[in-house]
Every structure is written in C-alpha cells, then in structure tokens.
Amino acid sequence: MLSVSWKLSRQFPPLVAIPFALSLGAALPFADANDLPDIIYRDVAVIGGGASGAYAAVRIRDDFHKSVALIEKQNILGGMVDTYVDQKTGKTFDYGVQSFLNVSGATDFFARFNISIGSSSSSSSSVTEYIDFRTGSKVDFEPPSSSKQISAIAKFLEVIEPWESMLFPGYWNFPEPSDIPDDFLIPFGEFLTKHGLEDGAPIIYASTGLGVGNMSEVTTMFALQSFGWDMARGLTGKMGLFTPTSGGNQVLYDAIAKDLGDDVLYSSTVIDSRRTDFGVFLTVRNHKTNKVTLIIARRLLVAIEPTKDNVKTLDLSPVESSTLAKFTYSNEFAGLVDNPVFNESTYYFNLPSSAAPDNTLVYQEDPMVASFQYTGLENLFRVMVIGNTTTTADEAKALSQESFNTLLKSGRFITSGQEQELSWAAFATHGAMHARVTVDQVKAGFFQDLYKLQGARSTWWTGGAFSANFQTQLWKFDEGLIPKILKGL
Ligand SMILES: Cc1cc2nc3c(=O)[nH]c(=O)nc-3n(C[C@H](O)[C@H](O)[C@H](O)COP(=O)(O)OP(=O)(O)OC[C@H]3O[C@@H](n4cnc5c(N)ncnc54)[C@H](O)[C@@H]3O)c2cc1C
Known part of the structure; x- marks a missing residue:
C-alpha cells in the first residue's frame, strides 16, 4: 500500500x-x-x-x-545517553552521559518538557586505586591535591580563554593556516608543560580528557575539544552542571x-x-x-x-568523501558489570606504572579499559573502554574481560581467582567520537x-x-x- x-x-x-x-x-x-x-x-x-x-x-x-x-x-x-534502571528498586544510574553543562538556554530546554533539574553532585565515597590494568600491578601514583588541581584548571582557563571563538561553538571562525595559534598544534602534554599546568592534568584526564586516549600525545586543539572552556568553567565553579532530579x-x-x-x-x-x-x-x-x-x-x-x-x-x-575520510576517531564503549568480586569502596583506575610517583602526564595507549567504578546500585560497576579508530564492540568486551581477569589474578579484588566471566548487565557502543x-x-x-x-x-x-x-x-x-x-x- x-x-x-x-x-x-x-x-x-x-x-x-x-x-x-x-x-x-x-x-x-x-x-x-x-x-x-x-x-x-x-x-x-x-x-x-x-x-x-x-x-x-x-x-x-x-x-x-x-x-x-x-x-x-x-x-x-x-544516543550516548544510557540510563540503567534497576528492575527491583526502580533506581537509575547513568552509565553514558553523566551531566549537562549549563550552557545558555540549556535549562530552558528541560523546562519546556517540565523536567525538573538539580545540580549534579558526585557523592561517591570511593577511594581511587591506580592500577596498571595490563599487568595488574598497583601504581603508587600520588596526584596533586584537589586544590592544586583546581588552581591549575583556573590558570588553564586563563590561558585558553582568548581562543574560544576559534573552536566553539564550531569551526566557523577557525583561523586561516597562517593565523592558527602555535599552541593549538603541539601535543597536549607539551602544551600543559609549557604553561606550567601539569597539576591540572589528572582532573582533565579523569573527567573527559581520557576519551581521546593518550591525552598527552593528542594535538592540543583536539584535547581542547574533549575538555575545553566550559568544562574548565564547570570545575572552577563558573558554570553549573546539572541533571534531571529523577529518572536519569x-x-x-x-x-x-x-x-x-x-x-x-x-x-x-x-x-x-x-x-x-x-x-x-x-x-x-x-x-x-x-x-x-x-x-x-x-x-x-x-x-x-x-x-x-x-x-x-x-x-x-x-x-565530500575525501574531506570526511580524513577524520580519525576514538571509539567509546560503556557498560555495567555485576560480578561480586569488586570492592564497592574502590574506584579502579587504569594508569601505566610509569605514572608513579607523581608523573601526571603519562597515560595508557588505546585501546584500553579506563576504569571500573561503583555505581551505588547492588554490585554494579561501570566499565569505560576507550578504543582506537577500528575497535569493535566485541573487542571492547574482550578487552574488559582481559583486564578484569588480570586484576582478579593479581589480587586487586576482594576475592582472588584465576578467571571469571564478566557478567554484563548493560553494554553500549557509543562508537566513533572525538574526530580529529x-x-x-x-x-x-x-x-x-x-x-x-x-x-x-x-x-x-x-x-x-x-x-x-x-x-x-x-x-x-x-x-x-x-x-x-x-x-x-
Ligand atoms: C561514556 C560517555 C559519557 C559522556 N558524558 C557526557 C556528559 O556527562 N556530558 C555531556 O555533555 N556529554 C557527554 N558525553 C558526550 C556526548 O554524549 C556527545 O557529545 C553527544 O552525545 C554527541 O551528540 P551527537 O548528536 O553528535 O551524537 P549521538 O548523541 O551519539 O547521537 C547520534 C544518534 O544517531 C544514531 N545513529 C548513528 N548512526 C546512525 C545512522 N547511520 N542512521 C540513523 N541513526 C544513526 C545513534 O543511534 C544516535 O542516537 C559522553 C559521551 C560518552 C561516550
């Protein structure tokens, strides 16, 4: 018909x-x-x-x-908003998008659908344990104090503020090649070192910077796309972050x-x-x-x-084909696992052993499992996987399994063992992002x-x-x- x-x-x-x-x-x-x-x-x-x-x-x-x-x-x-609903309690956990930056007009968009919002608070009481997921060894990395990290972010914002309109809200005003700031085109680790901003690196990486993989090696303008102005404003209290008050x-x-x-x-x-x-x-x-x-x-x-x-x-x-084909991407995946061997008060965070004792600028290469993080729901832990341009969902799951087994065998969990199958309660392929x-x-x-x-x-x-x-x-x-x-x- x-x-x-x-x-x-x-x-x-x-x-x-x-x-x-x-x-x-x-x-x-x-x-x-x-x-x-x-x-x-x-x-x-x-x-x-x-x-x-x-x-x-x-x-x-x-x-x-x-x-x-x-x-x-x-x-x-x-799309990338993934809200898990616990069937028994009705409680929710957002294992994709965590919160919304209060960019102008954003709250009005929620209001038009009568969705009440509140400021986003991460009330986790977990203690971060740095582990090299490739070997299972603990990494004795001591990050700068929170106040040092936030001060560095405030300074970071001062440095990048003059360039905002070149990248945001899009590339409409991107400078002609001869006018591109030199800083845009150097590796981000070098940029942070040049401006004495190394203390801010852990919080940049752990919040959103890890999406690009080894953040230090990524060209600065693309690292700025994965963290940037509004995230810096958010972390220094100059811009709010919010979420719906219920329902995820x-x-x-x-x-x-x-x-x-x-x-x-x-x-x-x-x-x-x-x-x-x-x-x-x-x-x-x-x-x-x-x-x-x-x-x-x-x-x-x-x-x-x-x-x-x-x-x-x-x-x-x-x-069109030849222009778009120049992009390369990270591939991101997130999921929830419910194996009862994790310690609920530990945030298992992947760093290379070379980060010890205080090197804030070294990270794992992708593809890698970024972390296992307690959700507050039963035994559920959130898993984040950062893949390279070609990483598939099956490979991301296999890598999660491998990292999990490595941590299990190395005694990083409350019970040790040889191998155990990861029990997936949810898994989402967010796919290609961070085009560069x-x-x-x-x-x-x-x-x-x-x-x-x-x-x-x-x-x-x-x-x-x-x-x-x-x-x-x-x-x-x-x-x-x-x-x-x-x-x-
Ligand atoms: C784990 C994770 C956490 C994040 N946390 C935050 C956060 O806390 N705050 C924040 O602001 N941002 C966050 N982001 C980033 C944010 O979600 C993305 O920037 C945003 O979703 C990108 O929007 P988009 O419209 O480009 O793509 P998407 O939101 O991915 O939407 C693309 C849509 O197109 C559909 N689609 C794909 N291919 C096709 C096709 N061929 N035909 C038809 N439909 C198709 C997809 O199913 C999807 O619904 C996070 C991202 C990830 C991966």
Whole structure:
C-alpha cells in the first residue's frame, strides 16, 4: 500500500519529486513485493536522534514551525545517553552521559518538557586505586591535591580563554593556516608543560580528557575539544552542571520522543539517497519491519558522526568523501558489570606504572579499559573502554574481560581467582567520537574545507565532528546552524 503524507510548510514541487522518488523505490527489495513504500514530504530530514539531531528536530518543528522527519537507527532517542534502571528498586544510574553543562538556554530546554533539574553532585565515597590494568600491578601514583588541581584548571582557563571563538561553538571562525595559534598544534602534554599546568592534568584526564586516549600525545586543539572552556568553567565553579532530579538523563530524550511522535522513524537508516541543490531524496529502511519509506525533503541535517560507514549511503561527492575520510576517531564503549568480586569502596583506575610517583602526564595507549567504578546500585560497576579508530564492540568486551581477569589474578579484588566471566548487565557502543585530523591537514586548511560542506547540496552537518563533544554545547551549535538551514524555506 502506497501512502503519501504531506507535511510541508510550503509545497515541494511534486511533479519533480514523485517520479524521482518512485524510480528510486522501484529498484528496492521490499518486505513484500506488493508493499510499495510510503512517501513523505518534509521541510527538513534529520539523520540521528542523539543530542544534536533530537534537539534540532524539536526546535525546527515546534519553534520554527517547519515539518521534520527524524531517522534514528535505534528504537529510542538519546544516543550516548544510557540510563540503567534497576528492575527491583526502580533506581537509575547513568552509565553514558553523566551531566549537562549549563550552557545558555540549556535549562530552558528541560523546562519546556517540565523536567525538573538539580545540580549534579558526585557523592561517591570511593577511594581511587591506580592500577596498571595490563599487568595488574598497583601504581603508587600520588596526584596533586584537589586544590592544586583546581588552581591549575583556573590558570588553564586563563590561558585558553582568548581562543574560544576559534573552536566553539564550531569551526566557523577557525583561523586561516597562517593565523592558527602555535599552541593549538603541539601535543597536549607539551602544551600543559609549557604553561606550567601539569597539576591540572589528572582532573582533565579523569573527567573527559581520557576519551581521546593518550591525552598527552593528542594535538592540543583536539584535547581542547574533549575538555575545553566550559568544562574548565564547570570545575572552577563558573558554570553549573546539572541533571534531571529523577529518572536519569534518558527522561529528556523520552520526552522528546513523545513530543515528536510519528515524526521519528525508529530502527531505521538511509539505504540510498540522492542529494541535490533543491532538496534531498532519502530511501529509508526500518530494519525491524523491513518497511521502506521515501523521504523527500527540502533540507537534510546530518547529525551522526561522518564515518565512512555512516555516510556510505549519502550520495557523497568526491570532495565530500575525501574531506570526511580524513577524520580519525576514538571509539567509546560503556557498560555495567555485576560480578561480586569488586570492592564497592574502590574506584579502579587504569594508569601505566610509569605514572608513579607523581608523573601526571603519562597515560595508557588505546585501546584500553579506563576504569571500573561503583555505581551505588547492588554490585554494579561501570566499565569505560576507550578504543582506537577500528575497535569493535566485541573487542571492547574482550578487552574488559582481559583486564578484569588480570586484576582478579593479581589480587586487586576482594576475592582472588584465576578467571571469571564478566557478567554484563548493560553494554553500549557509543562508537566513533572525538574526530580529529593530523597537524599537516589542519595547516592545509582542513577546517575551511570541512565547512564548505555546510549547506552544499541542501545538506547541513552537526554533531561532535563539526563542533564539540558535549550535549549542551551541541545544542548551542545547533542554535547557530538552524537559521542557516531554514533560510529560504
Ligand atoms: C561514556 C560517555 C559519557 C559522556 N558524558 C557526557 C556528559 O556527562 N556530558 C555531556 O555533555 N556529554 C557527554 N558525553 C558526550 C556526548 O554524549 C556527545 O557529545 C553527544 O552525545 C554527541 O551528540 P551527537 O548528536 O553528535 O551524537 P549521538 O548523541 O551519539 O547521537 C547520534 C544518534 O544517531 C544514531 N545513529 C548513528 N548512526 C546512525 C545512522 N547511520 N542512521 C540513523 N541513526 C544513526 C545513534 O543511534 C544516535 O542516537 C559522553 C559521551 C560518552 C561516550
């Protein structure tokens, strides 16, 4: 049964669109030979219902009164927000996103869905034990005192403050190659040493810096993307961090899902597309039902990491392909395990033995398990895995198992043993993030080339690779992007 749903604020040229869409559909294998695809018309199609895509869809539809279709591969919205709900007690634990930076406008977005928020507090009483997870040996690392670390972060903020508009909320003002600050292009460890900021390194690393792997070796501008201005403001009390007061962080995205209703196509991805200067034609398959929908939209917003796999069906031009292919990524995974051998008062943190006694600038190479951290729920511990560009979910799980066995055999837990299978209560593949390129590519004008893709062939790009990897910072980036997307509609 073919159905056509019209949701355009101004009518899309149907004579052009329908035959084109049908010709796309004709070649497709459907669930049933008699099932023709639905055809829907929208002002804006959005791919990816995580932080950047879900936010943009709400703003564009509800506040700018343009029709949207949001294509999301999972059966829920929220992307990297992973809230675990204890079935017995109903208590929640966020094992993905921990808290939201109070960037301007962020709390209003919660208020519109009547979600009450409170300041985020980490009330953990765990004692951090530094262990080399590769050998199981304790690392006698003594970090600087908390006050020394926070003072260093305040100084760090002073150093980086003049450069904020070059990287945030996106690369719109990224300097021409000859004007890039030298500090941007040196390894982050060297940058911290140059400015006498080594005391701040442990807190940068443990909060968000570890997402890039060996933080000391990463080019400073990309380390700044993984920590940066607002995190420094957050840690020095200049900016708040908040969370919903109940239900975990997923409550926001569940509320967005309710609001957007049938405008979200769940369990779906784009399997074929044509992008033109006057609109885009997307063939979308629901991977649960096999149902195919043709979306004809005047604009496309891509809100997923532009990895080779993610963009392979997006009808890329050679220039788009070669530009996006320059990115390399970390791959991140998080999960919960419930083996009762862990000590609930210990935060097991992975550092190389060379960190002892007080080297704040050495870290493990990726792929690595960053930590096992008590959640406060029964025996559940949160596991964080930082992978390299190619690390898969199976490899991340295998690495977690290996690190766990190493710690078990080395007597780091309350009971020792030879081997024990990790019991996973939850596992999430956050996938590619922290997109970065080489120093030579930055100097050759990569970010100017990247931003030339914005708006070309009716397509706009958001998400971490085009901005920074924090929820509310992406919302701010979207705020700047939305008027550009809607111009002329
Ligand atoms: C462990 C962890 C902890 C974090 N903690 C915080 C924190 O405390 N505070 C904070 O601000 N940020 C945090 N972040 C970072 C933050 O979550 C990300 O910056 C943010 O989610 C990125 O938003 P996005 O829209 O680019 O991608 P995502 O939120 O990942 O959304 C992408 C969406 O697209 C979907 N998708 C992917 N591929 C396709 C496809 N081909 N077709 C259709 N849909 C697709 C995905 O299922 C997902 O829903 C954390 C990240 C991780 C991994």
